[in-house]
Amino acid sequence: MEVKTRFAPSPTGALHIGGIRTALYEYLVAKKNQGTFSLRIEDSDRARLVEGSVEDIVQTLEWLGLDFEGEPVLQSKRVDIYKEHAKKLVEKGSAYEQDGAIYFKTKKTGKTSIVDLVGNRKIEFDNSTQDDFVILKSDGYPTYHLAHVVDDRLMETNPVIRGAEWISSIPKHLMLFEAFGWEVPRYAHLPIILGPDKSKLSKRHGAKPVSEFKKDGFLPEAILNYMALLGWTPPSGKEILSLGEMAEEFDLKGVNLANPVFDIAKLEWMNGEYIRRMSDEQLTEKLQEFLVDHPNKDKIAPSVPIIKDRIKKLADFIPLTDFLWESPEYDIAQFEKLNIKNKKEALEKILEQLRTMNKPWNTEIFEKTFRELAEEEGIKAGDMFQLIRVAVSGQLVTPPLFESIRILGEEEVVSRIEKAMGLW
């Protein structure tokens, strides 16, 4: 049986981080089975339409590398099809018009059940609980139920993969398929992702639009990898895997049935993992793309090796390196934390050494010189370097000192230390 999956979001806003797991799993199922993955926009509720969301959805999928087949299918352009099908049901006697809308006449006896692909479990409903429901609204647009059944039949979707919030609607859909005389597709209902407080993941939990994650410097590969593991573990047990590897190992049966909690800390760890696995050249390129208005783009490359192990997101680059191109604002409180008694005197000695040192400064000689100076002054070498660090950067924590100094250049270092001395 040919596998065709589709991601079917409604354009009521930017694409949510939670929503992309559904898209990802649909994509993986298609790829694993040499099937196709497409995009359908469920814009049958005109009141909730948010302008720009279709573009956002398309761009986000592209950015993530979840390539879909062909053009997005817009339900709003298919109203005639839904109307036609609704009419057919009226003619058959399975539906009726009331208050300008068309209602489906549900069967009230017996049971309706499916075997869900997620976990391979049986889900069953008593038909006596099923009320008649609207399939075509009075504005001529279909409700989700009609649109789903008609579209997924016409698009030959199989399996239908969607969120677990649709489980309760299963009887509606199966009855509709039956009324049309169509074969029922296989279904997979994915557990709903929760926020840290265990309520449905929403904006206040950091279920920000994917575009926000992009803005923070999360990498698409890391986002995908993390989302894949939210509720699923590959048989190989691997934690870090590419889209291709995921597709090979993925199986809906193995998806956990419980609702997973979104954990930003683990996503950050994974993003850092991806950053560290990049070559310096790749990271440099990523950063240059990411930091569009950076004042010193040519200085990004040399600073990459010293920050690579220190950032989890691309945006972390900024606070870590801004002292390299911006003159620091000194705060005497930072110096007070150092374990050195007479800081000004120590800084004078340091300057003396720097002025007489051969340029360009050599890292080995630099280190040796100040270790010796530290000994002469009765200061620990570590404290000595911390003093230089703060004098050069204004901060207690920076990337490696010697490398930072090399990027800054001799003149700048000297002038900064002179400036720092002005504090006393």
Place this chain on the structure above:
RNA sequence: GCCGCCAUCGUCUAGUGGCCUAGGACAUCGGGCUUUCAUCCCGAAAAUCACGGGUUCGACUCCCGUUGGCGGUACCA
């Protein structure tokens, strides 16, 4: 309320009747490396497998119930 789904460390999970006095990852804590911070390495703490009944020679694993969480209950998706 009614209907449905679910239930292993704080979080993501491994586990499909004996290999589990429950394994891994993130986070946390401690140590090593080290000019700071990270990275990296080592280690620790962390789950009476929600609870109660069965079934079985034997249950984290099967069944029932309870509790709890989540979803649905719209001319929203």
